[in-house]
Amino acid sequence: GPGDHGIIVKLGAPSIINYIRMLLWDRDIRSYSYYIEVSMEQKDWVRVVDYSQYSCRSWQYLYFENRVVQYVRIVGTHNTVNKVFHLVSFEAMCKVKIPKMLNDIICPNYNVATVDKSAVVIEGVSRARNALLNGDTKHYDWDSGYTCHQLGSGAILIQLGQPYIISSLRLLLWDCDDRSYSYYIESSTNVWEWEMVVDNTRENCKSWQVIKFPPRPVVFIRIVGTHNTANEIFHCVHFECPSCEDGRG
Structure with missing residues (x-):
């Protein structure tokens, strides 16, 4: 609701990251929408992923440009079942290779219509x-x-x-x-x-x-x-x- 700043994760130290893998609660067919912002000191936030207009489910595989961050904020904007955003698991890291992207969306050269990729x-x-x-x-x-x-x-x-x-x-x-x-x-x-x-x-x-x-x-x-x-x-x-x-x- 108003004033809800989402889920904030503080990393142990300032880190270079370009990849987030997280699990949205997936024990039924519900979908979530969300965006993710990063910051060094919780003053200036940069939005690295904006899926607020998309339906997302289960495991999320998210890439963006290399950034030095200490705080990551995940803000749920929609849940097709109720008014709560449920995050089960969260990982942030730096990958050597990033797939081809268009803005914040992956352009895959592999089949994404698989159960492994949450389809x-x-x-x-x-x-x-x-x-x-x-x-x-x-x-x-x-x-x-x-x-x-x-x-x-x-x-x-x-x-x-x-x-x-x-x-x-x-x-x-x-x-x-x-x-x-x-x-x-x-x-x-x-x-x-x-x-x-x-x-x-x-x-x-x-x-x-x-x-x-x-x-x-x-x-x-x-x-x-x-x-x-x-x-x-x-x-x-x-x-x-x-x-x-x-x-x-």
């Missing part, structure tokens, strides 16, 4: 909750190994752990027979405002799909099946972003 499937039916993100593109059949939704209602909705600058994605449509699918994909940073990534509603699509688009910040990806030549369900086996078909990551 989760929020909507979609499957035998195993995160089958879509487990990296298994070999073991699937008529009964398992895919995530699906009924055509005409619902979607497959993926949330990344934090915002990333994404310009490609790849998915594997269920392909144990000769069927083809139609679909469209949208992205969002906040789950309210959606932007079209690709419209394949007039295409007959089979098996692997690689989609490239202008770089944009992404937190949520919504895959909506619109047609299946075999039945009334849309089935997706694997999803990744960015696309790693060229061997990176």
Whole structure:
């Protein structure tokens, strides 16, 4: 509330840091928004990460320019469940290599739609909750190994752990027979405002799909099946972003 200065961490000594790893409480599907500021003497604060407009969950991997700091302030600005910001774990360090960044958002060259990177499937039916993100593109059949939704209602909705600058994605449509699918994909940073990534509603699509688009910040990806030549369900086996078909990551 007003006058709440967030969570302040005092380092043991002034230190050069450029990386923070922290765990937001993640025992349910809630999301948090926050910003992080650093200071030497708690007088002048410099904002190094501002995710106050983004939905974030679980482990956060945050990079910024090298700074000499003694105090770090984490200020929660939103929680989708209640009015409290919950931080479970916090680490600050200096990394030799920093990934490519656009402002304070990572431009990854590795798949960030993984459970290890805090991604989760929020909507979609499957035998195993995160089958879509487990990296298994070999073991699937008529009964398992895919995530699906009924055509005409619902979607497959993926949330990344934090915002990333994404310009490609790849998915594997269920392909144990000769069927083809139609679909469209949208992205969002906040789950309210959606932007079209690709419209394949007039295409007959089979098996692997690689989609490239202008770089944009992404937190949520919504895959909506619109047609299946075999039945009334849309089935997706694997999803990744960015696309790693060229061997990176």
